Amino acid sequence: QSPILKVENLETAFDIEGKLYNAVDNVSFEVKPKQIVGVVGESGCGKSVMSLSVMKLLPKGIGSIRNGEVLFEGKNIAPLSDKEMNKIRGKDISMIFQEPMTSLNPVFTIGYQLQETLFNHMKISKKEARDKSIALLKSVGISRPEKIVDEYPHQLSGGMRQRVMIAIAIACQPKLLIADEPTTALDVTVQAQILDLLKEIQEVNNMAIILITHDLGVVAEMCDEVIVMYAGRIVEKTDVDTLFHNPKHPYTELLMNAIPKMDEEVETLSTIEGIVPSLQKMPHAGCRFANRCPKAMPECKIMTPQLAETEAGHEVSCLLYETSKPKEGAMV
Numbered sequence: 627q628s629p630i631l632k633v634e635n636l637e638t639a640f641d642i643e644g645k646l647y648n649a650v651d652n653v654s655f656e657v658k659p660k661q662i663v664g665v666v667g668e669s670g671c672g673k674s675v676m677s678l679s680v681m682k683l684l685p686k687g688i689g690s691i692r693n694g695e696v697l698f699e700g701k702n703i704a705p706l707s708d709k710e711m712n713k714i715r716g717k718d719i720s721m722i723f724q725e726p727m728t729s730l731n732p733v734f735t736i737g738y739q740l741q742e743t744l745f746n747h748m749k750i751s752k753k754e755a756r757d758k759s760i761a762l763l764k765s766v767g768i769s770r771p772e773k774i775v776d777e778y779p780h781q782l783s784g785g786m787r788q789r790v791m792i793a794i795a796i797a798c799q800p801k802l803l804i805a806d807e808p809t810t811a812l813d814v815t816v817q818a819q820i821l822d823l824l825k826e827i828q829e830v831n832n833m834a835i836i837l838i839t840h841d842l843g844v845v846a847e848m849c850d851e852v853i854v855m856y857a858g859r860i861v862e863k864t865d866v867d868t869l870f871h872n873p874k875h876p877y878t879e880l881l882m883n884a885i886p887k888m889d890e891e892v893e894t895l896s897t898i899e900g901i902v903p904s905l906q907k908m909p910h911a912g913c914r915f916a917n918r919c920p921k922a923m924p925e926c927k928i929m930t931p932q933l934a935e936t937e938a939g940h941e942v943s944c945l946l947y948e949t950s951k952p953k954e955g956a957m958v
């Protein structure tokens with residue numbers, strides 16, 4: 627089956643005081659129709675920048691795609707203009723974020739914001755748009771949608787607002803939904819409900835989902851494939867069963883140990899010592915995880931590991947594996 631999204635050698639840079647820094651470095655992956663692909667890593671690992679690159683929503687004048695391709699249904703959308711992207715965003719590819727209060731406009735009703743998306747991409751009457759809005763709210767599990775449609779975002783709970791965001795995102799039946807930490811701001815019970823809802827609409831609408839999270843527990847529950855990112859690079863990539871039964875990268879192993887237990891509410895991966903290096907402090911050579919890695923060897927600070935298959939369908943970037951050692955003459 628050919629992928630719905632294929633990202634190839636994506637490189638996204640940020641301009642900080644006139645100097646360019648790679649926030650996403652040579653990232654390649656694909657998403658097949660109806661797949662849920664998890665992208666996992668701590669904050670600052672480039673997950674959000676990667677997805678904003680795909681959507682072409684990078685901060686203007688600061689972030690830019692420097693290299694690579696973003697193939698949506700075989701067509702490279704990386705060079706498209708804003709105007710051309712507006713036809714794709716919200717229609718073929720949608721995105722939901724962590725904090726729905728900031729993505730919903732406080733001065734407009736829920737119904738208005740749903741209908742705005744519908745009018746952008748469809749030729750329908752006001753009456754049809756209102757009816758469709760109510761049906762959409764119902765489809766995301768909102769009770770009394772006829773009432774909610776005329777309410778404002780602040781009148782709803784966090785969980786309800788996220789349901790509204792999902793309704794807006796799926797209004798035009800996109801083929802791909804990018805969900806960036808969709809449940810992180812919600813309490814545990816509501817988190818579970820929103821994840822169930824995402825799974826349900828994925829099945830009903832036959833969508834693919836890229837699910838960005840810092841929580842491997844969420845990945846285990848939801849995803850088919852998983853990409854582990856560290857400091858702008860992919861360090862491990864495989865299917866979910868393989869990752870959980872046979873994690874190979876030391877960073878993945880640490881993430882596994884940091885999976886929040888059901889009875890704790892953990893927002894950060896406090897069990898991994900140290901922090902992700904900031905863009906300006908990224909080491910120029912060697913493995914970017916070297917200063918935190920419990921298995922680091924002397925060569926890890928000199929040799930840059932390559933992402934390569936250690937076995938079929940399992941890619942790892944770590945010098946513990948022969949396959950990741952740079953070829954002769956390619957020492958960086």
Ligand code: SF4
Pocket residue numbers: 875876877913914915916917919920921922923926931943944945946
């Ligand atoms: Fe650790 Fe070295 Fe592997 Fe990097 S390359 S993850 S520092 S063992």
Ligand code: MG
Pocket residue numbers: 669670673674807
């Ligand atoms: Mg993020």
